[in-house]
Amino acid sequence: MTEYEVYSYEAFRKKYRDDIRPVEQVRVQNLDQDRLAQYVLRRKQDRPHFATLELSRLYDLIGVTKNGVVTLAAVLLFSPYPQAYFPQLSIIGTHVPGTEMGLLDEQGRRFIDSKRLEGTLPEMLEQAVGVVRNNMQVSTRIDPATGRRIDRPEYPLDAVRETILNALVHRDYSIHTEGMPIRLTMYSDRLEVANPGGLYGRLTVDQLGKVQPDTRNPVLVTAMESLGQTENRYSGIPRIQHAMAELGLPAPVFANTRSGFSVTLRNSADVTPQQAAGPSPEALPKDPKGLLAFCRQPRSRAEIVAYLGIPSAQYALRHYLDPLVEAGAVRLSLPDTPRSRKQTYQTVEERQKKRTV
Numbered sequence: 001m002t003e004y005e006v007y008s009y010e011a012f013r014k015k016y017r018d019d020i021r022p023v024e025q026v027r028v029q030n031l032d033q034d035r036l037a038q039y040v041l042r043r044k045q046d047r048p049h050f051a052t053l054e055l056s057r058l059y060d061l062i063g064v065t066k067n068g069v070v071t072l073a074a075v076l077l078f079s080p081y082p083q084a085y086f087p088q089l090s091i092i093g094t095h096v097p098g099t100e101m102g103l104l105d106e107q108g109r110r111f112i113d114s115k116r117l118e119g120t121l122p123e124m125l126e127q128a129v130g131v132v133r134n135n136m137q138v139s140t141r142i143d144p145a146t147g148r149r150i151d152r153p154e155y156p157l158d159a160v161r162e163t164i165l166n167a168l169v170h171r172d173y174s175i176h177t178e179g180m181p182i183r184l185t186m187y188s189d190r191l192e193v194a195n196p197g198g199l200y201g202r203l204t205v206d207q208l209g210k211v212q213p214d215t216r217n218p219v220l221v222t223a224m225e226s227l228g229q230t231e232n233r234y235s236g237i238p239r240i241q242h243a244m245a246e247l248g249l250p251a252p253v254f255a256n257t258r259s260g261f262s263v264t265l266r267n268s269a270d271v272t273p274q275q276a277a278g279p280s281p282e283a284l285p286k287d288p289k290g291l292l293a294f295c296r297q298p299r300s301r302a303e304i305v306a307y308l309g310i311p312s313a314q315y316a317l318r319h320y321l322d323p324l325v326e327a328g329a330v331r332l333s334l335p336d337t338p339r340s341r342k343q344t345y346q347t348v349e350e351r352q353k354k355r356t357v
Contacts, residue, residue, distance in 0.1 A: 004176045005258045011174065012201045012214065018174045019217035022069035023085060028059070031070070031078040035120075039078070040064075042226045063219035072173055073219045076121050077227075083118045088179045091117040091124050091164075093131040095186040097315070104312040116181075121168050121220070122229055128164045128184055129157060135186055136267075152247065154267045155191055159243035159252070162236040163193045163263045165229065169220050170261075172197025194262035205254045209237030240265075287329075289320050291347075295330055298344035321345065 001009075011018070028036075043062050044050045050058055059065040064074045075082050076089065083090055095113040097105035104110055113135050117127040136154035167182045177196035185192045199205070201214030215221055224230045240252050244265065253264040294307050301317065310316040324330040325345070333344040 002259075007174065007176055008172070008198070008258060011216075016174070017219070018172070019073045019220045020063050020066050020071040021173075021175075022066050023072055023075050024069060026070040026075055026079065026085060028065065028070055030080075031064075031074060032080050036064070036074075036078045039223065039226065046226065063223065071219070073217070073223060076173075076220070077223055079120065081118070082120060086178055088181050089173070091128050091168075091182045091184055093117055093128055093184045095131075095135040097188065098318055099187050099189050101185070103318060104315045106310055106312070106315060108312050108315075113186075121224065122227060125161070125165055125168060125229065129161050131184065132160045132186065132191065133157060136191075155265055156243035156247050156249075159240040159265060160191065162240050162243075163191075163252070163265065165224075166236050166263070167193050167195035167261075169224055169230065170197075170200065170216055171195035173217060173220075189267060191265045191267070192262055194260055196260055198258050198261050199256045205256050208254055209241065287324065291320055291324060292329060293347075295345050295347045296349070298333060298346045300344055304345065 010016070040055075040058065040062070043058075050061070053061070056065070056068065060067070063071055064078075065071060072086075075085055079085070093113070093115045094111055097103055097109065097112055102110070105112065113131065115127075115131060117124050117131070119127065132155060138154065139152045141150050141152070142148070164182075164184065171177070171182060172195075174197075180196040182193065182195045185194075197216070199208075199213075200216035203211070203213040207213075221230070230236070240263070244250065244252055249268070250266045253266075255262045255264070289308055291304070291307075295304070299307075301313070304321055305313045305316050308316045308320055310320075321330065325332065329348055330345050331348050332338055333346065334340045334342060337343070
């Protein structure tokens with residue numbers, strides 16, 4: 001086991017509370033006093049007897065301080081700029097042009113959008129939802145029965161919000177991971193949110209949304225509930241699942257390791273048995289560049305890239321050639337060694353004829 005894996009095991013067994021670990025360089029006076037006062041007022045409304053306590057004692061009870069020292073939770077919730085103390089406790093929001101990192105678009109860009117999101121937890125939550133909203137596509141159709149316009153987003157925003165919120169409040173905030181940001185990555189076919197720290201305690205992936213979990217950061221979770229950011233009723237995972245189903249999208253995929261946890265939301269429906277069997281000639285991918293005609297004679301990769309006239313060879317092959325190969329419209333001369341330098345590509349004439357009839 002790595003040092004971090006040993007720590008993770010001990011953190012649950014010994015009930016370490018990393019969300020209220022003291023931050024010695026911060027004083028209560030460094031926090032946003034208006035936000036802090038509003039939070040204290042909310043907590044007093046929840047528990048009227050808090051009103052009788054001295055403020056310093058109350059701060060200790062609700063996790064703003066620990067033995068008089070400001071906690072990490074207070075910094076993340078009430079500091080004017082938490083990243084001044086913890087630069088990597090942020091979110092990296094990235095939109096890439098393909099289905100994997102490193103692909104380039106037609107303009108040769110590696111990223112369509114890339115931002116480092118900073119601020120308090122509520123601020124980062126809203127910014128991250130905004131990144132997804134601004135980068136996702138929205139399809140529009142007209143209801144034939146009513147004539148009303150119906151917009152269908154690529155992802156349900158309530159599922160997106162719950163996914164990001166879970167990452168913020170349930171990630172590992174120990175010293176072992178304070179240099180690791182949450183990563184929000186939008187691909188052409190999916191959205192992935194990954195946070196440091198695997199599932200906490202005894203919870204397993206198949207139990208998500210079904211059993212009450214152990215809570216890694218109870219002060220943060222309670223504070224976000226008091227601030228109106230979460231219900232803290234263990235309904236987040238079911239809401240994500242229901243929101244995806246309501247749009248006819250695949251169920252979210254949860255992946256857990258000892259050092260990290262991720263949620264994947266796909267933006268298209270599951271593959272049907274008919275699709276798995278392969279497309280009919282009439283259902284071949286679109287061929288806007290006329291590759292099927294060009295490849296009636298065997299062509300090399302270099303010839304195809306030159307014909308397409310796109311600066312990024314990787315983009316050209318991924319977006320124009322590969323879909324035709326996967327659909328069976330173009331065959332490889334060396335199928336057992338697909339990456340061979342001697343590889344050539346040729347249109348399957350029978351399919352081409354059926355397509356042009």
